[in-house]
Amino acid sequence: MTSDRWRILAWQVAILVAVVAAWEYLTGIKAISRMPGLYWIDPFFISRPSKIVERFMHLAGGSVRLSIWAMAWSTVQSTLWGFLVGISTGFVAGLVLGRSERLARVCSPFIVAFNSLPRIALVPLITMIFGFGLLAKVVLAWSIVFFIVFFNTFQGARSVDADLIHSARFLGANERQVMWSVIVPSALAWTFASLTPSISFALIGVVVGEFIGGESGGGLGYLIIQSLGTLNAADMMVALVVLGVIGIVMALGIRQVEARLLRWRPEYQKR
Amino acid sequence: MTAPRVRIAVQDLAKTFHEGTREVPAVAGVSFDVADQEFVAIVGPSGCGKSTILNMIGALVAPSGGRILVDGAPVAGRAPRQVGYVFQKDTVFPWRTVQRNIALALEYRGAPAAERAARVKEAIALAGLQGFEEAFPATLSGGMRQRVALMRSLVADPEILLMDEPFGALDTHTKLTLHAELLALWEAKRQTVVFVTHDLSEAITLADRVVVMTRRPGRIKLVYSVKLPRPRDVIRIRETEEYSREYGEIWHALGEEFMPGEPQPQARRQ
Numbered sequence: 388m389t390s391d392r393w394r395i396l397a398w399q400v401a402i403l404v405a406v407v408a409a410w411e412y413l414t415g416i417k418a419i420s421r422m423p424g425l426y427w428i429d430p431f432f433i434s435r436p437s438k439i440v441e442r443f444m445h446l447a448g449g450s451v452r453l454s455i456w457a458m459a460w461s462t463v464q465s466t467l468w469g470f471l472v473g474i475s476t477g478f479v480a481g482l483v484l485g486r487s488e489r490l491a492r493v494c495s496p497f498i499v500a501f502n503s504l505p506r507i508a509l510v511p512l513i514t515m516i517f518g519f520g521l522l523a524k525v526v527l528a529w530s531i532v533f534f535i536v537f538f539n540t541f542q543g544a545r546s547v548d549a550d551l552i553h554s555a556r557f558l559g560a561n562e563r564q565v566m567w568s569v570i571v572p573s574a575l576a577w578t579f580a581s582l583t584p585s586i587s588f589a590l591i592g593v594v595v596g597e598f599i600g601g602e603s604g605g606g607l608g609y610l611i612i613q614s615l616g617t618l619n620a621a622d623m624m625v626a627l628v629v630l631g632v633i634g635i636v637m638a639l640g641i642r643q644v645e646a647r648l649l650r651w652r653p654e655y656q657k658r
Numbered sequence: 659m660t661a662p663r664v665r666i667a668v669q670d671l672a673k674t675f676h677e678g679t680r681e682v683p684a685v686a687g688v689s690f691d692v693a694d695q696e697f698v699a700i701v702g703p704s705g706c707g708k709s710t711i712l713n714m715i716g717a718l719v720a721p722s723g724g725r726i727l728v729d730g731a732p733v734a735g736r737a738p739r740q741v742g743y744v745f746q747k748d749t750v751f752p753w754r755t756v757q758r759n760i761a762l763a764l765e766y767r768g769a770p771a772a773e774r775a776a777r778v779k780e781a782i783a784l785a786g787l788q789g790f791e792e793a794f795p796a797t798l799s800g801g802m803r804q805r806v807a808l809m810r811s812l813v814a815d816p817e818i819l820l821m822d823e824p825f826g827a828l829d830t831h832t833k834l835t836l837h838a839e840l841l842a843l844w845e846a847k848r849q850t851v852v853f854v855t856h857d858l859s860e861a862i863t864l865a866d867r868v869v870v871m872t873r874r875p876g877r878i879k880l881v882y883s884v885k886l887p888r889p890r891d892v893i894r895i896r897e898t899e900e901y902s903r904e905y906g907e908i909w910h911a912l913g914e915e916f917m918p919g920e921p922q923p924q925a926r927r928q
Contacts, residue, residue, distance in 0.1 A: 557741065559763055559767055568751070
């Protein structure tokens with residue numbers, strides 16, 4: 388088992404090293420970019436690892452007006468806010484509509500319509516309303532997360548096992564106690580299952596918001612768009628690498644939280 | 659000596675389900691009484707409406723005709739407080755540990771923490787669940803989960819206990835163990851029990867009286883008084899002549915209901 392895990396890790400490291408080495412080596416050979424179809428193997432387009440590290444050090448240093456840390460923090464902050472607000476509002480809405488047949492039927496067409504709208508199309512409108520700052524990014528992330536959590540919770544609240552509710556009543560539960568001891572925990576199990584996709588989508592929402600948010604919103608999306616304007620592939624790559632790291636760390640964190648919250652589920656049982 | 663108090667009175671009970679435009683009679687003209695501290699089993703072929711009767715006593719299903727009185731009051735809408743129910747299906751809350759499941763009734767009632775802890779500890783000891791207090795149901799066997807469900811109901815101190823094939827999904831050995839445990843618990847508190855099962859030996863082992871149902875629509879074919887002395891040893895009892903005789907008599911009546919073809923109405927006498 389353990390030796391197997393080490394072997395897999397060794398392979399993963401080897402692949403990473405090989406790709407980075409090939410990238411560094413091939414972009415150093417001018418002749419390749421002159422071949423037809425391979426023009427993009429050129430530092431101008433895809434930069435090169437050494438250049439990216441150099442730019443990273445520069446952007447991380449104190450000499451720049453907006454450091455990579457400040458941008459990363461702005462992105463993380465907006466993502467977490469959008470995620471938290473999206474989860475809480477999505478959960479409450481899903482629970483309320485999931486337990487009220489009539490309300491669900493009234494709201495259903497509006498929800499479907501709003502959810503089918505590509506959220507990116509809303510970016511200009513949200514920017515007009517909420518300006519170029521943090522708020523617009525949070526709203527955008529929220530508008531995506533809300534629906535993911537809403538639909539999951541809605542489904543969860545509707546599929547609560549009727550016999551669990553009956554058994555709670557036989558044990559003397561009043562309606563409020565049935566809500567808190569049966570319906571909320573049942574629905575939460577579904578909500579938790581939507582956390583991992585939610586955090587990824589929150590990050591997407593935020594980066595898209597940053598694309599047009601300008602400098603006042605800051606963030607890594609801003610660095611990407613700015614690099615496009617100055618045709619600076621190295622800075623763009625720095626932003627992408629940092630975004631990738633943020634995405635991985637957040638997903639791993641959420642998975643830990645999920646495993647903790649759903650530890651009663653068979654798939655999380657160690658025995 | 660006065661006749662024992664009637665706890666449950668089932669009077670001319672009927673239930674018809676509607677499947678689309680079709681009417682499916684499930685139970686028709688069922689009447690019986692359950693006395694205080696009595697253990698009554700209802701047996702019958704599957705689909706005879708025995709669970710439906712129990713559901714109606716527990717106010718989970720509304721009757722189409724007739725009525726049910728629990729302690730003299732008609733059952734309507736919500737089950738009376740003194741009634742507990744053990745479901746056939748696993749209804750232990752999967753997100754709660756064993757002890758927090760057993761504590762549910764006490765939590766709902768708002769019992770003080772100290773009382774709660776003491777009662778739960780006692781229940782866990784009675785059910786032999788020591789060492790599993792903090793376990794989640796997913797890690798338990800079916801028999802242990804049903805034990806938790808039973809103790810969870812008993813902690814609420816129900817005077818009347820409705821049990822819907824609670825051991826139906828268990829293997830024979832586990833079933834026998836649970837029969838012994840249930841009888842011991844019942845001997846101590848003497849709840850009034852209505853126990854639905856399709857397993858005749860289970861009914862005879864546990865009950866004072868066995869209500870035998872016909873095929874759908876379920877009517878009462880026979881009410882049989884089990885004479886086996888108490889306390890009963892669930893294993894030894896099976897080796898007695900009395901057990902075999904009673905089993906044979908009820909089996910004969912029940913067997914007719916398992917015959918292929920239409921049941922003969924003229925053969926039904928109460």
